[in-house]
Amino acid sequence: MYENLPIFKKALELNVYVEQAVQNFSRYNKYAIGAELREKSRAVLYAIYQNYFSTNKLESLLLLRNSIEELKIGIYLAHELKVLRDFKQFELLSKMARELARQAQGWLNSQNHTSSKGS
Numbered sequence: 191m192y193e194n195l196p197i198f199k200k201a202l203e204l205n206v207y208v209e210q211a212v213q214n215f216s217r218y219n220k221y222a223i224g225a226e227l228r229e230k231s232r233a234v235l236y237a238i239y240q241n242y243f244s245t246n247k248l249e250s251l252l253l254l255r256n257s258i259e260e261l262k263i264g265i266y267l268a269h270e271l272k273v274l275r276d277f278k279q280f281e282l283l284s285k286m287a288r289e290l291a292r293q294a295q296g297w298l299n300s301q302n303h304t305s306s307k308g309s
Contacts, residue, residue, distance in 0.1 A: 230257065
């Protein structure tokens, strides 16, 4: 099942780390940028699940890639707003998001390759 996919496991790990990071945000930031980060990180998990069962893999993989990019933007925004604990926290979040993007791109590339073989 989708729970065993490496990308799902990595996305779940990122979600847990985002939740832990947001707990330390100030009250205002917890309900502003923190809520957005939590929402975007969950959207990535849901997009992986949806892709696993999708009949239109290409479209759902593009949605997954977009969800990850939106999460990356949120992470960069949190860094610029100085709501993350320190640079190491930003670095780890960024690294995890980039790894997800790399895995999603690989999934997308393999789907494109499979689609072009069928043509």
